[in-house]
Amino acid sequence: MSSPAEFYNSLPPISKAYGTLCLLFTTVSQFGLLNPVYIALIYERVFTRLEVWRLITNFFFLGPFSINFGIRLLMIARYGVQLENGPFQRRTADFLWMMTFGAFTLLALSAIPWFWTPFLGVSLVFMLLYIWSREFPNANISIYGLVTLKAFYLPWAMLGLDVIFGSKLTPDLLGIVAGHMYYFLTVLYPLSSGKHILKTPMWVHQLVRRWRIGAPTDPRAQPDPTTGGAFRGRSYRLGG
Secondary structure, three states: OOOHHHHHHHOOHHHHHHHHHHHHHHHHHHOOOOOHHHOOOOHHHHHHOOOOOHHHHHHHOOOOOOHHHHHHHHHHHHHHHHHHHOOOOOOHHHHHHHHHHHHHHHHHHHOOHHHOOOOOHHHHHHHHHHHHHHHOOOOEEEEOOOEEEEHHHHHHHHHHHHHHOOOOOHHHHHHHHHHHHHHHHHHHHHHHHOOOOOOOOHHHHHHHHHHOOOOOOOOOOOOOOOOOOOOOOOEEEEOO
16 A cells, blocks of 8 residues: 555646645645735736736635535546546646646636636636546446446536535536536547647647656647547545
């Protein structure tokens, strides 16, 4: 049985970095060392006071320590890692671009007053969950040992649980929209048309190579939209 340090070191780079930053920002905030207001997405301050860091830092706060925070962090460690080690294996640049595209999409959606939310971390995690559910739609998911369902329906089940527990639905819905946009542009549309319109930019490939992040991807290679079936027969449990 591996130690916590060995488990952490075995995690793929992007999921590990994002989960670590979320844990770090939340811990610092929990101990009163950082007021979340200073990292929240407030467009007025971004444009009038040039506090551009808010466009990035808002993705690293998942809320105060709570059951919901633990679930979101677990979702990164489970679904983000399985994506990065599965369909995105040896495609670090593509995985990083997926996260970046999702962040840009969420920032654009949140600019609409009705959809604005100060922290988009939960939405980005929910986007990971949605894409995972599309890559592994036939995986069996056990929710708290009470209900078993196909992974394809997991985002909607989690949405229902948030309704029951009184959590806000906007972050979840934004994550579903961003996830579906990415999956449509990279999988569904190429399958129907044979054209790839959302390619990983060259600067992302260069960034991965320069910083030696994970495995470099050949920018000339196109991702296979039929990948993602390696785990579809497996079963998973959520919440013990």
